[in-house]
Amino acid sequence: MIEYRPARLTDAEGMTDVQNAIYHAGLRESPVDEALVHERYLDAEHTIACTVADQDGRVLGFQSLKRAWPGNPYDVQPGWGIIGTHILPSAGRNGIGRHLFSISRSAAKAAGLRHVDATIGADNGPALAYYSAMGFVPYRQGGAAIPHRLDL
Numbered sequence: 001m002i003e004y005r006p007a008r009l010t011d012a013e014g015m016t017d018v019q020n021a022i023y024h025a026g027l028r029e030s031p032v033d034e035a036l037v038h039e040r041y042l043d044a045e046h047t048i049a050c051t052v053a054d055q056d057g058r059v060l061g062f063q064s065l066k067r068a069w070p071g072n073p074y075d076v077q078p079g080w081g082i083i084g085t086h087i088l089p090s091a092g093r094n095g096i097g098r099h100l101f102s103i104s105r106s107a108a109k110a111a112g113l114r115h116v117d118a119t120i121g122a123d124n125g126p127a128l129a130y131y132s133a134m135g136f137v138p139y140r141q142g143g144a145a146i147p148h149r150l151d152l
Contacts, residue, residue: 018062063083065082089126
């Protein structure tokens, strides 16, 4: 049974493992360490929600939703949402992403967001298919990444 819950500080190691598994699968540009996971997801000032999928104490995936701030690294308009989904490649295609997104979508609406950005690597086929299935569409030019948006 998979439990979906807010991320905890104690999830840092599992969240790091998820992102590094994605890196080793060739779907992420660089590996991460626990300090970066804390900075981006667990101690992040602009976080609206960060939800993990936990099975028997193992993080299978997580989704982060933040409110865009001036000068954010994705060049997303301040006030929009920024979403990121990270699921172990071995756990993909089991509905985890859909369940995480239902939680994030509710959090986005509760936070008053009208638009959410997902900036996706142009060569990350699984992520492009996932966000398309969730209703995101490309909305501006990207380089190695393609910005997608969802209007709430």
